Amino acid sequence: MATFATSDQLLVVIDPVARRTDGESVRIAKDVLSAGAATKVCLPDGPEEFARALARRGSRRPVVVGDDRALLRAVSLLHRQRELAACELSVVPVGDVMSLARSLGVPAGPVAAARAVLDGVVRRLDLLVDDSDGVVLGALRIPPLAPHEVPAGSTALTAEVPSAPGHPWLRTCQSLVRTLVTRPPRTAFDAGPEPSRLRVEVDGELVVDLDQPVEAVSVVPGAAGVAEVEVLPLSVGAAGSPVRAEGRTVTVSGAHFRYRADAVVSGPVRTRTWAVREGAWGLVVPVPPA
Template identity: 80%
Template sequence: MAEVATFAMSDQLLVVIDPVARRTDGESVRIAKDVLSAGAATKVCLPDDPDEFARALTRRGSRRPVVVGDDRALTRAVTLLHRQRELAECVLSVVPVGAALSLAESLGVPTGAVAAARAVLDGAERRLDLLVDDSDGVVLGGLHIPPIRDPAAPAGATAVGAGAGRPWLRTCQSLVRTLVPARGDSPAASGPSRLRVEVDGATLVDLDQPVEAVSVAPGVAGVAEVEVRPLSVGAEASPLLAAGRTVTVSGAHFRYRADTEVSGPVRTRTWVVREGAWGLTVPGRT
């Protein structure tokens, strides 16, 4: 990650409010709109689906985009701008609203609606590194193999209130869960894997050594930080650590979680660090 640098903010904002944020926390959305509208000229867009979300960002013109939503909305915006080859010139702002906000918080964005909106108006641009894979996917915060289960949607979970007041429905749901494996509960998602992990062409671990987990995250000065946890037998095995600009993982078909999304299965994938590839508005120095 590069240092924070203050700069003159545009007073023309395009505020794109993710539909999930509107459904989950309408009060925080209202507060964010009020603060932003009081401090700048704003155009508010209320997309109903990912296609409308993409069109709103594409047609932003000279306005500075502000995403009101959770980590998935932030990742979606960065991915879209990257694939349009407009990410480097566009300073993105986000007001985190929703259940999953850990990524935005880890990048330095306040998770309170008022503080985040004020940072949009009075903050500074922070240039951040990005991991880009060979299918043009992006990673903002980190990737994990096997994928970490999404805490917002645990395997076997049912919708809140499903079966409330209907014991027969709960009984049927319980029976189905015992007979049908939960989606995502496959050996590839929870057991050891045999993978080759290469960092800048040097092999960190090979197929003959089972591993429990691999994690990759943007580090500092344009390198990725890699951690491999070998399968422990008896005493806990020490993690293998490396840093480099290119990371390749190959082997049996594997899935991986990149920020908020699980991808795969793939047999090989390469990630390259793009130093200072995108700008995010964060609170300025005081």
């Protein structure tokens, strides 16, 4: 693990959401960082300015002041620029969504987190990268389908067409509309989530197939470049025993599914493959106790 000198120069990028959410914590973090190192502070107004600030960092160490979404945005940008492996990233969590940063070992308070930036060490972490170049830092989860997300063709809209006596041409149109419209078997928004039917493969080996509905799927980085996969099958109306597997690649396919990667919901997609990249990025965390 690498340590830092107080003479290091820092690029402090303060996310606009953090400034609006908790300006006092932002001020405290900025004061602690400025007192301990030479800092250049950037106040981007949106994602484009955020990206430009990171791209122009030069030799400065980037420090993101913001929530989990700001951290994920920074890692995604550096990954797409193919500069993630050589960049030691720091974060001072400020905002409403900070569980990811905490789970990665970053202190919660602005003072402790800022001091870790100045005096901490780089911890190399695995990364999940999908086939569309998206990244997952912590956990990937596929929940059951909400009723309005059921694939097209399984539930259709209904239409009420008023009668029109005395107008044969209009009655013909009404008849045609009724033949094209199928009533759903139940009221979609009053129903609970639909179980997903997914095919899950780990390193090319089948874990669950489309004929077995599942309650949920989760994928998290494990140890030494391996992803830990857990599939919760649905068995006779109740959740079955979890099926677990480990591997370096995970492929999920199905007619229609969404997934939550860290703090971001993506999809719907029909198939997606995630691969583990061992030690792909470095995050500055406090020095571990002796």
